[in-house]
Amino acid sequence: MATAISANRAELIAIADSVAREKLIDKAIVIEAMEDAIQRAAKNRYGSENDIRAKLDPNTGDLRLWRVVEVVEAVDDYFKQVDLKGAQKLQKDAKIGDFIVDPLPPIEFGRIQAQASKQIIFQKVRDAERERQHEEFKDRVGEIITGVVKRVEFGHVVVDLGRAEGVIRRDQQIPREVVRVGDRVRSIILNVRRENRGPQIFLSRAHPDFMKKLFAQEVPEIYDGIIEIKAAARDPGSRAKIGVISHDSSIDPVGACVGMKGSRVQAVVQEMQGEKIDIIPWSPDTATFVVNALQPANVSRVVIDEEDDRIEVVVPDDQLSLAIGRRGQNVRLASQLTSKAIDILTETDASEKRQAEFVANSEMFQNELDVDETLAQLLVAEGFSSLEEVAYVELDELAGIEGFDEDLGQELQSRAQEALERREQANREERRGLGVEDDLATMPYLTEAMLVTLGKAGIKTLDDLADLATDELVQKKRQEPRRRAENARSSERSEDKGGILAEYGLSDEQGNEIIMAARAHWFADEEEPASAGAEDAVADSEQ
Numbered sequence: 014m015a016t017a018i019s020a021n022r023a024e025l026i027a028i029a030d031s032v033a034r035e036k037l038i039d040k041a042i043v044i045e046a047m048e049d050a051i052q053r054a055a056k057n058r059y060g061s062e063n064d065i066r067a068k069l070d071p072n073t074g075d076l077r078l079w080r081v082v083e084v085v086e087a088v089d090d091y092f093k094q095v096d097l098k099g100a101q102k103l104q105k106d107a108k109i110g111d112f113i114v115d116p117l118p119p120i121e122f123g124r125i126q127a128q129a130s131k132q133i134i135f136q137k138v139r140d141a142e143r144e145r146q147h148e149e150f151k152d153r154v155g156e157i158i159t160g161v162v163k164r165v166e167f168g169h170v171v172v173d174l175g176r177a178e179g180v181i182r183r184d185q186q187i188p189r190e191v192v193r194v195g196d197r198v199r200s201i202i203l204n205v206r207r208e209n210r211g212p213q214i215f216l217s218r219a220h221p222d223f224m225k226k227l228f229a230q231e232v233p234e235i236y237d238g239i240i241e242i243k244a245a246a247r248d249p250g251s252r253a254k255i256g257v258i259s260h261d262s263s264i265d266p267v268g269a270c271v272g273m274k275g276s277r278v279q280a281v282v283q284e285m286q287g288e289k290i291d292i293i294p295w296s297p298d299t300a301t302f303v304v305n306a307l308q309p310a311n312v313s314r315v316v317i318d319e320e321d322d323r324i325e326v327v328v329p330d331d332q333l334s335l336a337i338g339r340r341g342q343n344v345r346l347a348s349q350l351t352s353k354a355i356d357i358l359t360e361t362d363a364s365e366k367r368q369a370e371f372v373a374n375s376e377m378f379q380n381e382l383d384v385d386e387t388l389a390q391l392l393v394a395e396g397f398s399s400l401e402e403v404a405y406v407e408l409d410e411l412a413g414i415e416g417f418d419e420d421l422g423q424e425l426q427s428r429a430q431e432a433l434e435r436r437e438q439a440n441r442e443e444r445r446g447l448g449v450e451d452d453l454a455t456m457p458y459l460t461e462a463m464l465v466t467l468g469k470a471g472i473k474t475l476d477d478l479a480d481l482a483t484d485e486l487v488q489k490k491r492q493e494p495r496r497r498a499e500n501a502r503s504s505e506r507s508e509d510k511g512g513i514l515a516e517y518g519l520s521d522e523q524g525n526e527i528i529m530a531a532r533a534h535w536f537a538d539e540e541e542p543a544s545a546g547a548e549d550a551v552a553d554s555e556q
Contacts, residue, residue, distance in 0.1 A: 487524030
């Protein structure tokens with residue numbers, strides 16, 4: 014490239030054509046880079062204070078070099094200005110305020126100028142090449158691409174994609190997969206980002222979408238949209254699950270994905286280094302889909318807790334280890350597939366849990382409603398589990414219980430309401446003891462029990478509450494699937510703390526409304542000084 018500047022006109026154009034073809038960029042960009050390099054070299058020769066321009070004809074290679082100066086009455090800057098007399102020597106009709114051209118002779122390039130010009134041209138071409146790569150790949154995210162392994166750096170695989178390079182980071186590779194320089198690999202384009210060193214094309218072989226795209230290549234019905242992959246979950250290199258549904262009742266989605274003698278699924282398995290794939294019929298019914306997702310284990314029943322967005326699955330005692338899978342893999346993948354937290358219980362566990370809840374609720378009703386054990390157990394057996402349910406249920410529902418009448422129902426409701434009032438009073442006293450201001454009790458949705466929880470978390474004034482974000486206040490706990498050891502019946506659960514009031518089941522909308530109500534006094538405080546100033550102005554005018 015150093016000879017490019019000192020070459021004759023024909024060689025300049027030939028070099029521009031060659032670089033543009035090699036780098037797959039517009040020839041005009043290369044010409045512009047050459048012009049910029051010549052301009053900088055001319056400024057070094059004639060002085061950087063000058064406004065020097067260069068123009069290279071892209072067809073003939075003719076080079077024009079000139080200085081732009083402004084015509085003024087009195088010259089302050091001799092590099093960029095000229096008086097009227099001097100301007101008229103260059104252009105006869107020049108007048109004050111005009112910008113005129115002062116032609117400059119061609120410059121000779123020494124070794125240093127040629128090297129600097131080379132760097133400028135290289136940089137401009139490199140920038141243009143990076144922009145071209147970004148434009149080419151930014152709309153191809155989610156597409157499977159084949160490349161050749163160029164090098165392996167610190168565990169990250171750099172792949173030659175032909176017109177660009179992509180990288181498969183260590184966490185996006187299939188574990189224990191060995192790749193060598195020169196190997197051809199298929200991967201999915203995960204992301205394309207602009208960075209200082211150019212566009213970075215991030216690839217993945219571990220993402221669930223990679224498996225989806227492989228199935229679309231192997232199964233024509235998926236490519237045509239007849240069969241749809243509704244959900245996918247992977248433990249890369251080990252096991253995966255996909256949920257499929259057919260939009261044509263005559264086509265079995267599982268059979269179509271498996272193929273004749275397993276040919277279709279085996280093609281995907283081989284590409285994913287032997288990863289076992291469970292193909293599961295997807296269902297809009299959550300319980301049915303969970304049962305399918307936990308295959309090959311048999312499920313006795315499913316209990317859905319919509320409030321906590323959790324699912325309790327009961328399996329026969331001899332199916333527990335199969336449902337959990339090795340190191341919890343089966344239940345973890347099922348949880349990812351269904352986007353639900355799943356608790357696995359054996360029949361024995363479920364029975365013990367139900368019995369414990371029955372006893373606890375019976376004792377609560379005995380103590381709070383002052384009734385005997387038989388009546389308390391009867392309430393629990395009919396599905397009542399809280400004082401609120403007894404206090405505010407329709408009277409007919411209580412009176413309709415065998416052995417109950419309307420008078421007994423009214424008495425139970427009256428006692429339940431009194432018990433709730435006692436609880437509220439106890440919570441109010443505890444809240445005040447914690448120093449929580451009465452102003453917080455005026456906020457929507459907040460009960461005295463919630464205020465006690467806030468007080469224990471250090472939220473005691475309106476400003477304390479107003480400073481919170483919605484997720485800090487009401488965000489639900491995120492929990493991993495519960496996994497029970499086969500013999501010890503112990504459970505392990507990983508969870509975050511969630512919002513301060515997470516246990517009360519408030520929605521994000523309710524949490525936002527609470528915080529906005531707490532912030533209302535901020536805006537009232539801003540309006541009061543303005544109103545006071547207006548009143549003072551009126552008083553002054555009256556005087």
